[in-house]
Amino acid sequence: MPWTVTRQIQWPDGTPMVEISDGDLDYTNPDALGAQYPGEFQTYDDPEEAVEAALQILDYWQGAGQTDAQLGIGATGGMTMPFEPISPEQAREWAAKRREGLPKCDRCGEILGKERYSHPEIPDQVFCREYCAESAYEDQELQELKFSSVCDSCRNVAYDNGISGVAHQAEAMAMLGADLEDHLCDAREAPGLNINCECACNPVKKIRR
Numbered sequence: 256m257p258w259t260v261t262r263q264i265q266w267p268d269g270t271p272m273v274e275i276s277d278g279d280l281d282y283t284n285p286d287a288l289g290a291q292y293p294g295e296f297q298t299y300d301d302p303e304e305a306v307e308a309a310l311q312i313l314d315y316w317q318g319a320g321q322t323d324a325q326l327g328i329g330a331t332g333g334m335t336m337p338f339e340p341i342s343p344e345q346a347r348e349w350a351a352k353r354r355e356g357l358p359k360c361d362r363c364g365e366i367l368g369k370e371r372y373s374h375p376e377i378p379d380q381v382f383c384r385e386y387c388a389e390s391a392y393e394d395q396e397l398q399e400l401k402f403s404s405v406c407d408s409c410r411n412v413a414y415d416n417g418i419s420g421v422a423h424q425a426e427a428m429a430m431l432g433a434d435l436e437d438h439l440c441d442a443r444e445a446p447g448l449n450i451n452c453e454c455a456c457n458p459v460k461k462i463r464r
């Protein structure tokens with residue numbers, strides 16, 4: 256649910272108010288004043304950003320002489336609806352509460368808007384932008400590299416035991432390789448190739464973490 260910030264003169268009592276209204280521009284009160292300050296008529300996915308923008312606008316407006324201007328948060332439901340004035344503290348409390356339940360980027364924690372990104376290699380995560388998806392994937396790759404020093408033959412044993420994913424297979428073999436069925440290891444089979452395998456089936460094993 257996005258929020259939109261506008262300046263309004265409340266109907267019917269005439270209170271000047273910076274409004275944070277539920278929904279996009281179609282759901283603000285109908286007679287918004289023309290945009291004069293940065294952030295007006297903008298739609299925010301993050302309620303905290305909406306509140307900070309509204310407070311900044313309120314500050315400018317009061318500074319320009321509209322000393323009785325107020326802050327209000329509400330929902331018009333698409334009709335004309337006067338909002339109750341609230342204090343900046345109340346507004347920030349409201350925003351923090353609203354923010355809690357919103358879906359966030361698995362990488363940077365930003366509130367997810369309409370546009371969301373995913374990466375085919377990590378389908379269970381959702382991101383706010385392509386950059387976050389890419390860097391989350393790169394991080395996972397690095398994570399997998401940490402375990403890549405288990406040879407293919409040994410990882411195959413893990414695969415045969417129903418473990419999927421390079422990192423999981425390597426990790427399992429590094430811990431349990433000595434206890435699983437007898438298997439050949441590339442490092443022993445072809446010592447000339449200088450393969451380093453950290454599967455626990457190797458008598459000289461080092462497990463790096």
Ligand SMILES: [Zn+2]
Pocket residue numbers: 360361362363364365382383384387
């Ligand atoms: Zn992100």
Ligand SMILES: [Zn+2]
Pocket residue numbers: 408409428432438439440454455456457
């Ligand atoms: Zn092994």
Ligand SMILES: [Zn+2]
Pocket residue numbers: 405406407408409410439440441442452453454
């Ligand atoms: Zn091996």
